[in-house]
Amino acid sequence: MAQDVACIFSGEESIRNQKLIYPAASRNQDPILQVLKRFIISDTEDEESPLFLEIASGSGQHVAYFAPHFPGVRFQPTEVDDNLLGSITYYAKNCTTKNILLPKLVDICTKLSAYGFQENSVDYMYCANMIHISPYECTIGLFQNAGNYLKPDALMITYGPYSKDGVITPDSNVQFDASLKARNASWGLRDIVDLVKLAEQNNLTLIDTVEMPANNKTLIWKKN
Numbered sequence: 001m002a003q004d005v006a007c008i009f010s011g012e013e014s015i016r017n018q019k020l021i022y023p024a025a026s027r028n029q030d031p032i033l034q035v036l037k038r039f040i041i042s043d044t045e046d047e048e049s050p051l052f053l054e055i056a057s058g059s060g061q062h063v064a065y066f067a068p069h070f071p072g073v074r075f076q077p078t079e080v081d082d083n084l085l086g087s088i089t090y091y092a093k094n095c096t097t098k099n100i101l102l103p104k105l106v107d108i109c110t111k112l113s114a115y116g117f118q119e120n121s122v123d124y125m126y127c128a129n130m131i132h133i134s135p136y137e138c139t140i141g142l143f144q145n146a147g148n149y150l151k152p153d154a155l156m157i158t159y160g161p162y163s164k165d166g167v168i169t170p171d172s173n174v175q176f177d178a179s180l181k182a183r184n185a186s187w188g189l190r191d192i193v194d195l196v197k198l199a200e201q202n203n204l205t206l207i208d209t210v211e212m213p214a215n216n217k218t219l220i221w222k223k224n
Contacts, residue, residue: 020059020087024129028213029065032128032159035210035218039155040124042072049074049099050123053149055108055142056080056130060088063100071097073124078106078115109141112149122149128159131195132177135186140198147202150223156204158219159212163191173215192219 041050050073054063057077067075077088077100085103092100106115108130113119125146131139146156161173168174168189180187196206199221208220 018087019090020061020084022059022061025059025061028128028159028216029062031213032062032218033066033069035212035220036066036126036157037069039157039220040070040073042070051076051121052124052126053117053122054078055106055125055127056134057088057103058084058129060084060091060103062126062128063088064091064095067095067100068097071099073099075100077101077103079103080105080107107141108138108145112145117149119148120151123151123154125150125154125156126158127156130160131158132160132162132180132189133187135184136190139190139195143195143198143202143204146221147204147223152223154223156221156223158221159216161189161216162195162219163189165193166191170215192217195219 040052052063052066052070052073052075054075054077057063057079060077063075063077067073077092079085079088082105085105088103092102104115106112112122125142127142131142142156142158150156161176163173163177168177173189177189180189192206192209199206203224204221205224206219207222210218210220212218
């Protein structure tokens with residue numbers, strides 16, 4: 001994705017501490033929010049508010065946009081690229097509802113217990129635009145961690161472009177897939193059929209597929 005620097009903490013700070021704006025995240029954040037409103041329960045009476053764990057937070061825009069709409073939910077952003085933590089931190093600290101936790105540096109190929117998470121403790125996992133822009137090992141790690149760390153009946157929500165039954169549509173996604181593989185042979189659109197098999201291996205079930213703008217989909221996975 002292209003990066004636009006919106007503002008800087010101070011003239012002495014490096015790129016690590018800049019607020020970033022990804023145009024793609026700005027475009028898709030509201031359509032994704034409308035899906036989240038169908039599935040996230042925020043009026044809980046539990047002693048501890050639900051935990052929404054975002055994997056591959058990028059600039060931090062998504063969690064910043066979502067959090068004010070669910071003030072009863074704790075949002076935990078994570079990112080494997082430490083250059084992005086400054087931007088995510090900026091968004092977290094400036095959230096009006098103060099329900100975004102400071103970001104964690106997380107490699108999704110590693111068990112989440114290495115970062116202080118307990119098994120069966122996460123209410124929602126969310127991952128946008130990572131599956132196709134990372135090696136497949138990252139997708140395996142995502143599903144394995146979801147299977148272990150989501151609570152029973154909890155949800156994982158993934159967003160991005162996918163193929164189905166080995167077919168990529170429309171032509172723009174075919175071209176996008178080719179461009180990804182040209183940049184890195186281990187990248188590319190993943191097939192929903194393969195993801196369903198991976199989910200079954202990790203005690204997850206695909207319960208809904210939501211068509212999104214720009215030929216993307218939001219997939220809703222439930223922990224069995």
